[in-house]
Structures are given as C-alpha cells and as structure tokens.
Amino acid sequence: MISVSVKRGALCVLLLSTASGAALAQESGATNVDEVVVTAQRRSQAVLSVPLAISAIGGEALAAKGINNSASLSTAVPNLQVSSPYGSTQPNFSLRGVSVANEYNANQASPVGVYIDDVYIASRTSQGMGLFDLDRVEVLRGPQGTLFGRNTTGGAINFITKKPSLGATTGRVEAGYANFNTFSAQGAIETTLVPDALGVRAAINYQKGDGQLRNVAPGGADANSIDTLQGRVSVRYRPAGGPLDINLRAYAGRDRGTQAGVHGLAAARTGLGFFEINENRVGKNKTDAWGAALNVAYSLSNALTFTSITSIDGGKQNLQQAADGAPIDILDINWRSKFGQASEEARFNYEGQGWNLVAGGFYGEDITKTDNTFNIASALGPGVNGGFYQHYRQKRSSWALFAQSDVDLSDKLVLTAGARYTSDDATYRDGRAFLFLGNIGGAQTPLATTVPCPTAPGTCAYNPNAHYDISGDGSAVTGRLALSYTFDSGLLGYASYSRGYRAGAFNGGGYTSSAGITYIKPEQVNAYELGLKGRLAENRMTLSAAAFYYDYSNQQVQDTRPGPVSFLVNAPKSEIYGAEIEAGYRVSPDLRISGSAGYLHAQYKELSLQGTDLSGNDLPFAPRWTVQLGFDWTLAHPASGDLTLSPTVNYFSRQYFSPFNAKNAAGTGQVNAELQQPGYAKVNLALVWARDGLTVKGWANNLFEKKVYAYGLDLRGAGFPYNFLVPGTPRTYGVSIAKAF
Template identity: 30%
Template structure:
C-alpha cells in the first residue's frame, strides 16, 4: 500500500508539471505569511487548526514565530525554541547532538530507540516525524514555526500528548529572488546558506535552498587530542509549487539532510588535570571519525559494520512532501498530503567518558581514558516512514458551520542493529548485548472538527479522532552462542522474551512478552470561543490525547525487555487573547490543568556491577497545573518588547491499591517506596547497594516520591529589539537581546543526585565518600536555576538589501544541565559567537 500510494503521488506530480499552467491571481505565494500591522504588532497566520487563521483567533495555547522573528532573535535550530516558549524545556539527547527532546508541560521523552515515541510531535509541512533521531531541524529557509502547547490529539493525532512543534518551510515565490549568507564564529565555525526562487510561469515556480556548516567542536578530548561535540552538516531542498488550474494547486518538495553532531559527556575541568578549567573537556579514549578497520571495537565479538565505528553520530535524512489542494465546491477545499521519510543513523557513543560510572562509593571517577570508552553504545539504524492524509476543509449553511475532516494512514518500519559494551580495564571489555531489532507501526485514523458559529461572537467547537494502530516487534541476538544451531534461553530472541517470577505467586507461569500490541482510542476535543470584540477572545477547552505504547528495547536481558502501555491525557484550558491600544500591546494568558494516566517514564540506574540498567514503565499518573502568559509591546515604531512566562506545578499520582507486583514481576511503586523506607530504618545508606529500592524508578533516595523531570516551576523569557534608522539613506542598526530564566529542575526519574560529603555511617552499611542529600553537586539529577542571555547586533543596508550581524548565544557562559543519564550531568554548550554577512536579491 505504501509503495502504491507513493508511486501514485509521483505520477500525479509529474502530471502536474506537464499540465498547462494558468495565470491566476492565486499562485505559489498563497501560503499564509505574517500580515504587516500598520504601526503595531505583526499578525502571524497559522494552521494550528489545520486551516489558515490569525494566531489571535485560535483557541489554543500557541507560540508562533515568523521567519523574520527567528532571524532577528538568532534562532538557528529547533533546539533553541526552549528559551522562548513558556513551559517548554528543550535539550539534545544524551550523546546525540542531532536529536532534540522537547518537554512541554512536563511531558517528553529522551529516548531515540524506535520502540519509543516522543509525546511532543515534530511536523514539517504537515508531515509527522516519528523518530526524534534527527529532529534538531536547521531553520535555514523557514516561513514560520508554531509551538502548540497541550495535547493536539484530535487534529494532529497520536503522540502529541505534550504538544506539537510545527515547522512550515517557505514555498516558491512567483518572482525571482533569494538570498545568500556566510558566517564565521567561535570554535572555527563556518556557515553558508542560500535560497533562490525561480518562476517558470506566471503561476508555477521552484525554490532551491541549502546550507552547509562545519566547526571544530567546543570540547577537547584530553586522551585522543581531538576536538569533539561539533555540529557539522549540510542540506539541500528543492521546492516546487503553483496553480494547475483555477481550482487546483500543488506544492511539493524534496530535502536531503546530512548531520554530524554529538552531545558527549563533558566537564568544565580536565579529569587529568583538575586545575585546568579553561574550556570543556572529554576524556574517552575512542578516536573520533566515522569508520575504520582499526576501530577499538573491531576485535570484540560484535557483528555487522558497527564494530568498525569510531566516536561520532551521523544521520542522513531524505524527506519528500506533496500537497495537492483542490477546491471541490464553494468554500470547500480538499487536500491530499503525502509524506515519505528515509533516515539512516550510525553512531558510537561513550556515556561514561572513558571511565567507570559515578556512584556514592565513587562519586568522581578518576581519569582512565579507556580506548573503548566506559559504557558505549554502537548503533546502526535504518528508519523508513510513509504517510498519507486526506483532509477536507470548508463551511456551509451561510457560514453557520465551519469544519475540517479527514483520514490519515501511516506505516513505519525500523531496523536497529546495536550493541552495548562496558569496559572494566584497559584489556577487559564486556559485550553486554548485541542484537538486531526490527519493529513496525501501522496506524489508521479518521478525524473531524466542527465549529458552530452560534452568533457573530460565540463559537462552539466539537472534534473527535479515532485511531487504530498496531505495532509488531522482532529481536534477534547476534552473539555466536545464539547462532550455533541451539538458542539458549538467555538469548535476546523474540520467543525468549519473558517477565520475572512474581514473588507473591512464585509457582505461577512467567508472563511472556507479546510481540504485537494494538491500540484503539477516541481523542475528542470540546471548546467554546467568545469574541468580546475584534481584539479580545475568550476561550475554554477540554482535549484528550494519547501516546503509543512500546517495549523497553534498551534491555540487555530477556526478562527486562518488557512492554509498556499507552499514555493518555486530558487537558483543560481557559484563556484570553487580546490586543490593546491599536494593537500596540498584546496580552495572551492561558490556564491549564492536565491529568495524565499511565505516564511512560524512562529510567536508568547503575547496577551493582557498575553497568547500566534501563527500565521504562507506566510507573504512575501525573497531574500538572499552571499558567502561561505572553506579552508583546510596541510602544514606538521599531521598538519591540516581549515577556513570555510559564508556571507549572506537577506531581506524580500513585495507585496505592495496585497489586504489589504486576504480571511481569515488577514491584509497584508504593511497595518499592515501603521497601526503601524499611531499608533506611534498618540503617542502610539510601541509594547504596543494600538499599536498591531507593533512588530507582520514581522513588527518591530518601524514600519519598520523586518530582517529575524537567518541570521547572517558572520559565521566563524576556527580550527587546529596536530598529534605529541611520540617516535618510534607508540604513538601520538593530540591536536585540533575549534573557531566559528557569528555576531549578530534576533531570532523572528518581531525582538521584550525588553530593560531596560522606554519607551517614552505620554498623551495617557504609560509609561512602558521596551522599544523596546535600552538599556540592558532583553529578546526577538536580539542576539549579539558570539564566541565559543571547544578543544580536545587525546593520541593515538600504531597503535591507544586505545585512551584517554579530550574535552571541549563552553570552555569559552560564553552565547548566537539562539532562542526565546514569548519575551523570550533561551540561549545556558554552558561549558561542557568530558573525554573518547576508545579501538579499
């Protein structure tokens, strides 16, 4: 079906190009763009409800940025959106610099393996990106970005329980033009970007755009002498579009993107020389590069080409989009939206930085520089996705009813060949697991939303989506002992996957792990809008969303490869959108209350052997409530001020009536909490080896329930820009600044942080040189409050034909962490600067 639909779309595209083109007033420029307000705030037209509307008319909590705004604020990638959007925390995944993990209102996922789905969906031109392996999108030719907060399950579908990031690329223009830009920055960073629009007729045009970037990396590897944590890559995009007839339009594009970027564990001071704190340092002994026959992993019993990998992360993405739009009747439009994504990823990453993992007994592991790293993962993955959507938009009954309805189909196939290694000494490396994972997702959905315009001011909205999806999985163990004609029970094979013995019923059969899971779910939406006047909108809504279940594919043993169920959300919102003083001041305010059932929580902890244990379960429910405010002020022409504020109060909700153990032998959170408290009462050091129930899952080291990760109470972004005319020749100087602040947050599920200072001594356990309760932060989950400053200064030529600019990111070199893994804190990138020259033609 996938190949048939893709072939049909290709034939239609070729037919469109060959069709006689008609010169009409509607051409390739019909994509919504920012409307210029005379002397006030620019109004951005968005498609958050799958139709074109002013952002101020949409009863959804949404932050929208035009391409010009992104350029002025120095936003070069989707990663940087977290410093502008209320209650959004964004970070690179541990190790993988090409992957973003977005947390909106406390909902997010840091996993990139294909059995996990992110709860904040990323879309490019209405095409959903299932994998977040390479969703750190370079914003080199973007019309606008929409960040929708809260579940979008009715119109955007599965896996949007937290929200959606919708990237809309620029479409070809009917006039010849474009731009070219070059830049140079810190760490020898070089960038080049360009785009050109070429009209082929009065109503059909093409756009060719691309970018290239290269840098040395901001961290020095003290073992190999190389520089790492670079952000290299290039991409090209061919866009086509125009009007085929008075009632038929088409836009399509092909993009090829190559990215090479790491987010390796690094420190402010050198492990080899703690007095050297000038820069960022990495100590893994794995040499950087792509592949080599002399890779340090080549002599290990690892199968496939991944044993030749060197330190690095490489992704290649091909994205094809097609959107046919047909006016089927008066005020009624049909869209056929087709997307195809092919993505390859190869990486070798060391998550222990060439040494052992930190713990209470060894809070600051000494420099080792192991040639195969400390805990390393080698991954060779191929991911392919096809989607087809049919969408009908329109109104009838003299404008009484507006509607959008459609059907959606998606199929995704993944093959992941990966191995985990753990190094004990310069000569001893354990291969913890080496397996091939194949999994497939097939989803079918139908949706409809109806708006009833009861009066000119009052609108009632009702929407519903039905989704049916099936996921299948197969795993094969690559180890020689599992491929000698006899498959041992310990081999990671599909038929071997089982749970654990249930301690309360040890004679019961051990539950087997299914290789197929299905979900059938309705996700409704209800809303009411009231226009007080043309500048003030009041709204309230109730929306449901869900995120697919999956498997804990990071497991290295057959009884840890367990399934987890879907995550379901109800979100209730009320808000106001308003413009004041002839649109000189904009104030948008949203209050929300979110109830999450069966929250999917990835967790990782250090096992007694020092290696890593991964577990993901539906540990608990979660409740989050809060408010979001966005203010914009244009007091005089050219001066723009803004303040975006987010507040949230999140907490887990534990089922105290759940069985002590589930069917797979996993202890309930309440039972684990009691076990931890009993261990503390017996005199054992919390989170020590004799108190394994403490500091694991979502139970803190002190036996209390953890705080949800990446839910800082306050997120605040403020900024200003001013266009200062220089004489009468049309030149101008534009300084701008952004200051973002967030309060402290936790970055690991169990809130386990290692502090300086000896842990409590007792007769039965300890003491240890580290403790889990207070002192100087050495490693782990707790991330103090942080302030980041970005600034930009641009000189514009006459009619903005050219521009010279210089910008800094994290200008005061603030050090903070948004993520962690197995007791290690991953600190954000240091200060960077960039000088650019741009010419528009």
C-alpha cells in the same frame, strides 16, 4: 491537600489578573504590531483568533533570535524544554512537563508530535536537523489528539517551509563566521517558470565548525563539533491559477559532527574547566534524513476544499558515544538505527456561513531497524574486554478518522467540537542480543545469548538462531471541546477540554535480558484550559495567556533494575498544572518589547521504581519557572539603514533529569542528586544593520558563558562508578552578512 477545584480557581485568578495587568499598559500613537497567520486548526487563521495556546515564530524572527536548530526553540517558547544525551541529535521535547522522561532509545515516539508541513515525523533523529528557509514554526501546547493525531499528549510542533509564491524571482544568500572556526552558509532561490502557474524554490544550508568542548586527552577529538549539509527543493503547480494547487517538496540532509561532551568519571576531571573533557574516544554523530511530500489541494467550490498529503521519509543514525568521560575505556556505545516511514492524510475543509468543518482520515506506518553495541571494557574480568550486541526490528502502523467543527452560536460565541478514533498496531521482530568477548571496534566472540533469555546475563547458552518476537495493539478516542467568546474590546477568551494519547511502546533498552521487553500501556492526558488573547493598547500590544490543568496517566519511563535489566514501565498517575503568558508591545516605531513566562507544577501522584516510592517527585525536564524577555531597538540609521540592538534573557528554574529527583534506591549506589540543573539565566545579544535587503549581523549567545548541564542519566545504579552528564553550549559569537533579492 488542596483540592483540584481550588487549584483551578487559583489558576483562573492568575490568568485574569495577568491579562488585566497587561491591559493597563495602554497608550496612544505608536505603530501597530504585525499579524501572524497560522494553520493550527488545518486552516488559515490569525493566531490571535485561534482558541489554542500557540507560539508562532516567523522565519525572520528565528534568524534574529539565533534559532538554527530545533534544540534552540526553548529560548522562544514558554514551558518548552529541549534536551538530548546526543547534543542536538535526537532532541527530546518537553512541553508543559510532558516528555519521554528518562527514555533515550531511538525506537520511542516523542509525546510532542513533530511535523514538517503537516507531515508527522516519527524518527526523533530526523527531528534534530537544522532549521533553514522556513516560513514559520508553530508550537501548539496541550494535547492535539483531534487534528494532529496520536503521540501528541504534550502538544505538536509544526515546521512550515517556504513554498513558491508563483510571483517574481526572489532569493537570499547568507554567509557567516563564528568562534570555534565555524563557517556557515545558506541560500534560497525561487523562480516562476509559468506566470501564476508553475514555480520552483530551492534552498541549502551548510555549517561546519570545530569542537566546542576542548579535549585534553592526547590525540582525542574535541567534542560538540558541527558538520551539517541540507538541501530542499519545492515545486508548486497551479494550472491557470485555478482550483487545483499541487505542492511537491523533497529534502535531504546529513550531520557528521563529533559527539556531545560527557562529564563522567570524577577522577578524570581533575584540573578541568566545565567546558573541557578528558576522553580518549570522542566519536561522531553520523545522521542522515531524507523525504518527499506531495500536497494536492482542490477547491470543489468556494466553500469546500479537498486536500491530500502523501509522504515518504527515511534516515539513519550511527552515533559513536564514549559515555564515560575518561581517557580509559569504561563504557563506549555505538547506537545504529535505520528509519523509514510512509503516510497518507486526506481531508475536507468546509467554510460556510457560521460553520466550519475539517474532516478526514489518516494512515501511516514506520519501521526502525536497530543494531547497537555496548562495550563495557574490563567489566567481564580484569583485562577481559567485552560487551553486548543488540538487534531488533520494530514496525508500527496507525490509522485514524477525525472531524472537528466550529459553530457560531452567536456573533461572539463559538463552539468547537472534535473527535478522533485511532487504531495502532506494532510488532517487535527478530529481537536478539548476546554477551561477547572483544575489544572496541574489533571482532566479537559470542559468549551467551541474553535475548531471548529471561534471566541474568551469562545464564543462557549462546544460540545464534534464537530470537524474540512480540506484538502489541491499541486504540483510543481523543477529542476536543471548547467555547470561545470575543469581547467588545476584541479580546478572545476560551475554555477547553482536550484528550490526547501516546501509543503503547516496546522497550528498546532491553538487551541484557528479555524479561523487560514488553509492550506497555499508552499514555493519556485529560487537559483543561482557560485562555485569553488579543490586541490591546490601540493594537500596539499582543497578548496570549493560558492556565491549564492536566490529569496525566501512564507516562512511559525507564526502570533499570539490578542485573542491570532495563524495564519500560508506566507511571500510573501524574498531575500537572500551570500558567503562561506571551506578550509583545510596540512602544514606538523604533522599539518593540517582547516576553513570555511560564509557571509549571508537574508531579507524580503515583510512581514506584526499583522499589522506591517516588510519589510527589517532579517530572523530569519540568522547571517550575521559565521566563524570556527581550527587545528590538533601532538605535540609529547610519548609511540610510537601520541599526537594531536585540538582547534577550532566558531564565529556567531548577529541573531534574530523572524521576528519582534527589532520592536514591536502596542498595544501588545511586547518587541522583547529581542529576539536576539548578536555576540559571542566559543572555543572547545581536546587533543588526539592514538596508534594501542587505543585512549585516553581529551576535553572541550565552554571553556570560553560564555553565549549564543539558542532560543527565543514572549510571551509578547500573554499577558504573559515575553518572552521565552532558554539558551545554559555551559562549558562541560571530558575524554574518546576508542579501535578499
């Protein structure tokens, strides 16, 4: 075994040699690269001056890269994976190997915190809405347990919307058409009602298209169709241009596309192509999300600002999922949940001579009410249809106090120190489930109570008044300590230690027995990082590189045991280390090259599921290598405009979908080697002509139509004759025209 110190030393060498190699690219005489401003430390800073690993993508860059939903972010951020058993609905973010692993229930919080304008979004269903009219997206890699809070063991993603600038009336409209008969339209308009004091901005996003996976079953709908509509209104009030700045944002959206396609029963796939299915019951993914946030900032002096962020959000999901990929009924699930949350954060920002401070408090609570139905066709007996019904209500509340300070130890050396205390309380109420007799979508005749019932299904008599209640709580101290140094060249180097945690959780997958419904321990990460970032080549190159080591404990994973009974358990110990680099280089005014690469070693040091030792296995959704490379090349200037070619290549090495990797638990019938995606590369391409606010774009994604699985789940171990596999998106292409005014 290589010692931890040797591994850290090797990563340091990799980081420094990568940065040194980039520095050799210096030439002269080209245009400077643009500056990017972020608020990753709850104050405005240039991204290259923040001692954190951050990927910041502006709204225009998102559009140019074809990133129109959160599931597409992995094509622009190193060591980020996005997966889901439900297509773009309820995305599972994996950042540097930290993810929800094989957990798929709606009540679980993501270990990568997702925010809209600094407001934490608890529901993973609400995190899957489309992206539109954004100022930028900030992806913060590594634990963010100081300023962002709980459930950030992997990092944080902050979607920052455009707000009124209190200037001239502006706007933008766009319309597009793509294959699969897909129509899209976006629009935004901003107007100032009182000069420098009162402004309004409104934006809308619409997209509708046919299913992208052809269904050969007679009368069956095609899978992966698109039907989304979203809107947002922002109001900004700054009386007399003074110290008070009030921003109110409200949004609502809904999706009605068909479910993600499934490769399941092998016999039903005879003669089919990869992007074809044979499914008699393709359902719809019906999701809704809405919310409002009030951000009030008041400058008490030139150095001191008070900010209050009050928010309320809600939503629901009704996912009708045929989970067998067959023209016969084997497993059909109706996932139904309603979500609600409210939060308040109040903080002070002080910026003094040689000293900056952010300090404040947070309170938030969220509620999930779930009613799921699992139809298992004739599993009760030949020609006898039935299944399980499940209900529970989960409530979580959290409060925290936090502070972080930057102190200039010299004109080049800065000490960052911060801490956060978080207290969590959670309840699981009215938990009940029963085994029933009945057809899909028909009346249900209860046969036996399964929750509360600690034994196998069918062993406890049906009792409509029985319910299962448990509670859980916890607290944690998290924080950050960093030293950063600015070299004479302007490069920023930093070394940091961070601790993050993800709150304890209830098992939302316990419906065949109450034996597995417990409150398990919180996750914790101790992270060490070295970083280097800045400008090179006479400001024509931007560089950001980092090497990291994680001591990761108690990752929350599912353990489905014979019965089948689902248990949510903790993986005692994991080890993660790796490195990543992002760079952009302006070769000339007409050519800019950009790229990123990530290396990741993420393995369980201690884990046993179903009596099988999985120590040494890779964490799910943690490919060893991720690489993105592209350029923007202005080829010509026809009709006084700019014609720009923008190809990108995205490579991902092999990743597993299960903690078992290719191992099988004895006596289960598992074939876990199916639950993986070998390495692959995808090519995207765009050709854009732009002049005076008018933009015409042609694009293609997955140009060479790589056949890739996006998600997989073990069902053979639960007694079904197949595994659950979700194919990714085929080649898509289209055109759009946009006008800014």
